[in-house]
Amino acid sequence: MNTSAAAPINQLVDPYKKTPIRAYPLESFSSANARIDDARTAQQRWQHLPIAQRRELFLNALRYIEHNLDGYASRISDEMFKPLRQARGELEAGLGKLRRIADMAEGALHDTTVAANGQPFAYTMRRVAKGLIYTIAPWNYPFFTALNSIGPALLAGNAVVLKHASTPSVGELFERAFNTMGGISGLCQHLSIDIPTSNRVILESAIDHVVFTGSVAGGAAMAQLVGQRASNLTLREPFLQTSLELGGSDAAYVAADADPVKAAQMLISVGRLHNSGQSCCATKRLFLHQQIAPAFLVEARALMEKQVPGSPHDPATTMGPLFGGPRAVEGLMAMVTDAVAAGATVLSGGKVVEKDGYSFILPTLITGVNLQMKIMREEAFGPILPVMVVANDDDALAHINHALFGLTTSVFTDNAALQDRVIDTARSGTVFINWCNDVHAEVAWSGWGHSGNGMPALSDLGFEALTRTQSIVRALA
Incomplete structure (x- = not known):
């Protein structure tokens, strides 16, 4: 036996x-x-x-x-x-x-x-x-x-x-x-x-x-x-x-001289929504200069609303289900609800839909956020993006290190002096200039702080x- x-x-x-x-x-x-x-x-x-x-x-x-x-x-x-x-x-x-x-x-x-x-x-x-x-x-x-x-x-x-x-x-x-x-x-x-x-x-x-x-x-x-x-x-x-x-809660700043449409295409399609937003180095906090904010948000909203959630084996799917299942969806929705209760506005998404037997939180763009909200302090591992409109570069630079994470920071500008200011200010292992959410074999990859x-x-x-x-x-x- x-x-x-x-x-x-x-x-x-x-x-x-x-x-x-x-x-x-x-x-x-x-x-x-x-x-x-x-x-x-x-x-x-x-x-x-x-x-x-x-x-x-x-x-x-x-x-x-x-x-x-x-x-x-x-x-x-x-x-x-x-x-x-x-x-x-x-x-x-x-x-x-x-x-x-x-x-x-x-x-x-x-x-x-x-x-x-x-x-x-x-x-x-x-x-x-x-x-x-x-x-x-x-x-x-x-x-x-x-x-x-x-x-x-x-x-x-x-x-x-x-x-x-x-x-x-x-x-x-x-x-x-x-x-x-x-x-x-x-x-x-x-x-x-x-x-x-x-x-x-x-x-x-x-x-x-x-x-x-x-x-x-x-x-x-x-x-x-x-x-x-x-x-x-x-x-x-x-x-x-x-x-x-x-983890990461990576910040990006789009300055006044940036092309808002090109910046939105990069920051939304690659920076926030790739892999359904489940990336340590995804853009999770966005600061927009007030001059380009309206045009950026129009393009960003359109890009988010074009996403097709669905089965990962459906060729039409652009956004698969979250790995963590319903609990992950609920956790992200709790962040959105918390932000709205504190005065934020959902510009796109902000709701859960069912499709192909899965639950999805639709790609969500949130404006009117402040630094005290959970969505601006904690890592959101999914397709939600809080946006803060700032009056000038100084305001953006004062906020990019607010979260305790330090994986990457991105800035979209052709102003060399501003690029250098962001590099000197950012407490992160990588600084992207007119780029985001990427890892290159040729340069070191490291996380600072909680990252x-x-x-x-x-x-x-x-x-x-x-x-x-x-x-x-x-x-x-």
Whole structure:
């Protein structure tokens, strides 16, 4: 008689229709830890390959993703309701970013000769792989967010273990693409574990760095766990560094000299409504100069009212359901109701509709807001945009840092002096000039304040964050 207990099951359920999406077994801590040990063994071989060879193998591995784009795009749509066209676009754009990251690797990881300044020594500094990187990725951009650490980590000579519980198909995609390269197996593994098991991994397992993208509360929990780990001096690496990229309530200012129609097209279609507004770096607080406000609001309202909510598998859909289900819809409506009760005006949307078995909050434009309203202080993770009209640049600059988040700030102006003032004023990791809601491999990506701990991803600094510095000091004869 077999008395062994069956593995627990994680069941993904559609929060609207209460129907199952996908079930998969959860691993125990001992199983996850064994795979972590396998990854460490693989990493010891991988790190000794020349950078050029790792790059070539990495680029070859991208072919698996290229050949399976449509299938994984469909599964992403099933798991987090992103419209199918947008899911495929995320995979395609992510492939381009991974290629650019690979092109940067040799330059970012080369040894650096340091001037001796008359000392009788030769100085060199080199980048050495940390070892095993633990990436915990979110559901909203499941491929995009995870690749920001997985790409640089592998190219730098690390191995990776990934937790992607809400969109497990993306975890499987990374594992199938990158787990075996150059005949070395175990380099990139997706762990099917729950939160308590993940916490034990951080506290007890032989990992060397944690990358977490998610909520502010989740980031605080990561920091507490890493602090607890530091008391366990039996571990080889008790003092973990973390890369935390958390929420955002990003501000944008459209100045008097901006083209209001072009600015609206960028800020509404890309800045606020892409991915149904479920983006950490989406524009969530908008300041308009009074001279261009009327024209901007006319265009913004038209763009919002053109959106087509519906099933993520309907080609006509431009706005899929919110991942969080009815609770997420209710939370956003509560923000709108709170603002209206305090004197704000709903210019567009502001109501819930039912379609294809889903609930949608229509894209919502709110004017007459003030800084005390929740909608101007807290993160609104969905298609609602509060707008404050200001009399001048000084008023806008006085308000852009009002929220506690610091992911991005945007300004739309051709005035170089004003651009510089915004750059100097903004407390955020990225400042966009006539642009918004985007992530570039070539420059560092980091969150300040409640948006993260400032540890950079991407760019040369992203490689630096996932490696250690080793200094070589040679005495000269």
